[in-house]
Amino acid sequence: MIEIQNLTKKFGQITAVDNLNFTVEKGEILGFLGPNGAGKTTTMNIITGYLSSTEGTVKVCGHDIVEEPLEAKRHLGYLPEHPPLYTDMTVREFLYFVSELKKVNRRQARGQIRDIMELVGITHVSNRLVNNLSKGYKQRVGLAQALIGSPDVLILDEPTVGLDPIQIIEIRKLIKALGGEHTIILSTHILPEVSFICKRVVIINKGRIAAIDTPENLSQNLRNFTKFTIKIEGPDSEVAKLLKSVDGVQYVELAGYQDNVGSYVIESSKDVDVRRPVFHQLSKHSYPILELRSYDMSLEDIFLQITTEEKEVV
Amino acid sequence: MLAILKRELKAYFYSPMAYILIGVFILLASASFRFVIYTGIVDFSSFFLNLRVALFVILPILTMRILAEDRKTGTEKLLLTSPVSLTGLILGKYLAAFFVYLIMVVTTFVYQVIVVAYSGHVSAQTVGAYVGLILFGASVIAIGVLASSLTESQVIAGVVSFVSVMLMWAIGSAGTYVGGIAGKALKWISIIARFDNFTRGIFDVSTVVYYLSFIFIMLFITVRVYERRRWTKG
Numbered sequence: 257m258i259e260i261q262n263l264t265k266k267f268g269q270i271t272a273v274d275n276l277n278f279t280v281e282k283g284e285i286l287g288f289l290g291p292n293g294a295g296k297t298t299t300m301n302i303i304t305g306y307l308s309s310t311e312g313t314v315k316v317c318g319h320d321i322v323e324e325p326l327e328a329k330r331h332l333g334y335l336p337e338h339p340p341l342y343t344d345m346t347v348r349e350f351l352y353f354v355s356e357l358k359k360v361n362r363r364q365a366r367g368q369i370r371d372i373m374e375l376v377g378i379t380h381v382s383n384r385l386v387n388n389l390s391k392g393y394k395q396r397v398g399l400a401q402a403l404i405g406s407p408d409v410l411i412l413d414e415p416t417v418g419l420d421p422i423q424i425i426e427i428r429k430l431i432k433a434l435g436g437e438h439t440i441i442l443s444t445h446i447l448p449e450v451s452f453i454c455k456r457v458v459i460i461n462k463g464r465i466a467a468i469d470t471p472e473n474l475s476q477n478l479r480n481f482t483k484f485t486i487k488i489e490g491p492d493s494e495v496a497k498l499l500k501s502v503d504g505v506q507y508v509e510l511a512g513y514q515d516n517v518g519s520y521v522i523e524s525s526k527d528v529d530v531r532r533p534v535f536h537q538l539s540k541h542s543y544p545i546l547e548l549r550s551y552d553m554s555l556e557d558i559f560l561q562i563t564t565e566e567k568e569v570v
Numbered sequence: 571m572l573a574i575l576k577r578e579l580k581a582y583f584y585s586p587m588a589y590i591l592i593g594v595f596i597l598l599a600s601a602s603f604r605f606v607i608y609t610g611i612v613d614f615s616s617f618f619l620n621l622r623v624a625l626f627v628i629l630p631i632l633t634m635r636i637l638a639e640d641r642k643t644g645t646e647k648l649l650l651t652s653p654v655s656l657t658g659l660i661l662g663k664y665l666a667a668f669f670v671y672l673i674m675v676v677t678t679f680v681y682q683v684i685v686v687a688y689s690g691h692v693s694a695q696t697v698g699a700y701v702g703l704i705l706f707g708a709s710v711i712a713i714g715v716l717a718s719s720l721t722e723s724q725v726i727a728g729v730v731s732f733v734s735v736m737l738m739w740a741i742g743s744a745g746t747y748v749g750g751i752a753g754k755a756l757k758w759i760s761i762i763a764r765f766d767n768f769t770r771g772i773f774d775v776s777t778v779v780y781y782l783s784f785i786f787i788m789l790f791i792t793v794r795v796y797e798r799r800r801w802t803k804g
Binding site for chain 1: 576
């Protein structure tokens with residue numbers, strides 16, 4: 257659906273986007289992650305034809321954005337960082353204007369606008385001036401604008417910025433529901449959003465792809481150890497010694513001790529599962545395990561690790 | 571293009587902008603017409619020359635927001651990522667401003683009705699002067715659209731187009747003083763000196779062609795400005 261090849265964008269001496277390559281399949285929701293200034297918005301501006309790349313090509317539904325801009329743009333819906341709204345129009349008027357702009361059949365436009373307004377929850381403000389809407393509602397009108405003409409590809413630049421927590425949940429659900437029918441690229445720096453919505457993640461840093469995979473794979477591949485916290489009843493020095501004696505355990509630390517119950521942090525190498533040997537060892541000495549919890553590497557950890565690793569290289 | 575034209579026309583009349591500018595134009599035109607009546611309805615050229623001066627100020631204000639505002643508020647992202655060609659976009663914007671200008675011109679027909687009521691006929695000179703007035707205004711609007719494409723500040727756009735028109739005036743006047751071939755050349759370039767010929771009843775087809783070419787070139791450069799910005803802007 258979207259093919260990006262060797263995409264490079266230079267602003268004078270500064271390279272904002274450096275040789276990006278990735279494709280997005282039909283119906284996929286791709287998360288586009290990166291710290292501020294990583295080149296997310298620039299990349300999205302190039303995909304939508306607002307900017308031209310210095311090198312490389314972007315194809316949307318098989319149409320090159322530079323060679324056949326009108327064909328490619330017909331398949332695109334774009335919600336930029338700041339929703340592009342004419343504030344002197346009412347919501348309904350504005351959406352009619354956009355549908356004319358996107359050359360939606362006049363007869364279809366009416367029903368489509370009604371459905372979209374229902375979908376993003378702006379029907380009750382449809383006759384109000386865009387100028388008088390709150391930030392959250394403006395954001396929704398921006399999303400509605402992108403959906404008009406039911407484009408195959410949606411490019412959403414930080415779609416949940418400025419919304420209240422309830423709205424954020426609603427919009428995330430909405431975006432998730434839109435996947436399948438639409439191909440979506442979604443940029444954000446809110447990480448739980450990505451793990452909730454996206455099937456695949458591209459992490460970019462300083463204009464380059466730092467990682468590209470599913471959120472699950474990313475967290476597995478990046479961890480080179482497994483980490484547990486474990487609560488055990490028994491004298492701490494003896495239990496710690498026992499834990500250390502288990503094959504595969506590389507590191508034990510006492511995190512807290514109260515009323516003869518210690519909580520320990522255990523690390524082992526990635527490919528060894530030490531939970532069973534630990535159990536056997538402790539049961540042999542009748543020290544009961546009260547709690548066992550594994551640390552899952554969150555997207556935050558991955559993100560930090562990738563973006564800081566890059567920094568070290570530079 | 572049609573969608574943009576409609577939207578821009580609405581925008582003019584949603585804000586007080588169009589009403590104020592048309593109002594000011596009518597005020598100045600009426601004052602000028604009163605003067606014509608006092609001096610006797612013989613020569614109408616001073617009426618058109620006065621309108622011309624009013625337009626020096628009114629048209630740059632009319633056009634200054636037309637592209638600069640979209641750039642400032644970010645709505646140009648919507649326009650430029652829609653399946654609309656750049657030419658269609660610029661032309662839609664241009665025509666919207668042109669239509670508002672046409673409304674201004676049409677209001678002055680009232681005076682001509684009065685003139686015809688008294689004199690009993692429409693003079694060819696007046697018809698020619700109207701053609702000139704419309705073409706002249708259309709050219710100034712084209713300058714304004716180009717100026718508006720160069721910056722995101724409406725004020726700068728307005729000032730640039732006003733100064734450009736003033737420069738055109740200066741070139742035309744300079745032509746009169748310089749004389750000779752150089753003077754002719756200067757007068758040939760100036761969109762204002764050419765308009766003055768119309769008001770004197772000189773209807774020249776080559777001047778019509780000149781104005782249309784001028785408008786075409788201004789709009790063509792505007793399209794190129796946008797094309798170029800796609801590669802350079804951040």
